[in-house]
Amino acid sequence: MTERAGTLYEAVGGIDALRRLSNTFYEGVLGDPVLAPVFESFTRTHIDHVAVWLAEVFGGPARFTAELGGHQGLLRSHLGLSITEEQRTRWMELMADAVGKELPDDETLRTRVLEYFDWGTRIARDVSADPVGQDLGEPGPTPRWGWDGLA
Numbered sequence: 314m315t316e317r318a319g320t321l322y323e324a325v326g327g328i329d330a331l332r333r334l335s336n337t338f339y340e341g342v343l344g345d346p347v348l349a350p351v352f353e354s355f356t357r358t359h360i361d362h363v364a365v366w367l368a369e370v371f372g373g374p375a376r377f378t379a380e381l382g383g384h385q386g387l388l389r390s391h392l393g394l395s396i397t398e399e400q401r402t403r404w405m406e407l408m409a410d411a412v413g414k415e416l417p418d419d420e421t422l423r424t425r426v427l428e429y430f431d432w433g434t435r436i437a438r439d440v441s442a443d444p445v446g447q448d449l450g451e452p453g454p455t456p457r458w459g460w461d462g463l464a
């Protein structure tokens with residue numbers, strides 16, 4: 314148990330901090346030889362959509378569910394990408410760099426956030442093995458991640 318008050322969303326610094334995190338992360342991704350090919354149809358809106366998703370997961374406003382397709386939509390974005398373990402590992406390395414640059418210097422906070430990314434990237438990799446259009450069923454609400462991990 315981690316005895317901390319408030320949400321991870323508040324602790325990271327809210328939506329502005331998550332936008333900076335997403336922006337720094339995708340600068341790295343687009344310049345990376347392992348990941349750039351996976352993101353060939355990348356658009357700038359992606360940066361904001363990822364920040365809005367993370368805000369909801371970390372206990373902030375549920376805007377991704379209200380406006381951007383929710384949990385089902387997030388999973389569907391990864392269908393057909395055939396993400397390899399090498400690509401997932403590189404994604405994690407670049408995100409750890411971005412967390413180090415953009416989030417508060419708080420070891421517990423950074424660890425919890427990176428644990429979420431480790432969990433989430435495995436799901437993205439697994440879903441990405443299914444083809445575009447695959448029926449995913451009802452995946453349930455957007456997951457919430459707090460000081461004790463998955464809520």
Ligand code: HEM
Nearest residue numbers: 351352354355358359362363366390400404430433434437
């Ligand atoms: C916790 C892990 C992850 C999160 C939170 C996440 C989040 C997202 C979100 C929110 C979108 C939709 C963006 C939009 O609507 O514009 C998306 C799309 C996408 N994701 Fe992920 N993702 C994760 C893991 C990964 C991994 C491991 C890869 C590949 C190595 C990946 C590759 C992509 C690609 C290629 C798209 C479509 C890009 C586009 O054309 O907009 N994601 N992701």
